[in-house]
C-alpha cells in the first residue's frame with residue numbers, strides 16, 4: 001500500500017449550486033486514520049460537501065486544503081450511476097486502476113491479479129464476467145467498493161454508501177472501511193443510520209440548515225441524541241440540531 005497520511009482541512013468553506021446556498025462557513029479538519037460520519041437532515045449540504053472535497057464543486061468562498069500529491073476516491077450516491085451501462089463487473093472494477101495507469105494503457109497480468117483479488121475481497125469472485133446491469137443493489141455496491149480498493153486512495157469519500165444495501169453487504173463493506181482506516185486513510189461518509197455511526201465512526205459532523213451544528217468525537221456529538229431519534233432527521237428544527 002502506498003498510502004500517505006493525508007489530513008484534509010476546510011476553512012470558511014461555503015458552497016452553492018447556481019446561486020443557491022448549499023453550505024455556509026464550515027471550518028475543521030479530517031484526520032488520517034479517522035472515519036468521519038457526516039449526518040443531518042435532507043438538504044443540509046452533506047452531498048455538496050463531499051462533492052467539494054472531491055474537487056467536483058468549486059467553493060464560492062473559503063478553502064479546502066490538502067496535500068496535492070494525495071489521491072482522492074469519491075463514491076457518489078447510487079442514484080448518480082447509470083447502471084444500464086454495458087460493461088462487465090471486471091471492467092467496472094478495472095476503472096479503479098485508471099488513476100495509476102491512464103485510461104488507455106493496457107491491463108496486464110499483474111493488473112488482472114489485482115482486479116481478481118479486489119473482486120474476491122468483496123465476495124464477487126464469480127461475478128467478474130457478468131454485465132453490471134444484472135447486479136443487485138448490494139452486488140453493485142460491492143463492485144464499486146472493489147473499484148475503490150484498486151484506487152488505493154489516501155482520502156475516501158462515500159455518499160450514503162449503504163442506502164438500499166442488504167445487511168450482510170453492509171457488514172462486509174463496513175469491515176473494508178475499518179481496514180482502510182487502520183491503513184491510515186482518511187474516510188468521510190454521509191450516513192443516515194445513527195446506530196451505524198455510533199458503532200463504526202470515530203468522528204461525527206452534523207450539518208443542518210447548511211451550517212455545522214457539531215463536529216467532534218461521535219460519543220460526544222451524539223451523546224445527547226436518543227438512539228431512536230433518527231426520525232428527527234425529518235425535522236431540522238429539532239432542539240439537538242440547533243446546538244452549535
Ligand SMILES: Nc1ncnc2c1ncn2[C@@H]1O[C@H](COP(=O)(O)OP(=O)(O)OP(=O)(O)O)[C@@H](O)[C@H]1O
Nearest residue numbers: 017018020021022041042043044045046047048049
Ligand atoms: N445540482 C444541484 N442544483 C441545484 N441545487 C442543488 C443541487 N444539489 C444540491 N442542491 C441544493 O443544495 C442544498 C444542499 O443539498 P445537498 O444535496 O448537499 O444536501 P444533503 O444534505 O446531501 O441532502 P440529502 O440528505 O437529501 O441527500 C439543497 O438546498 C439542495 O436543494
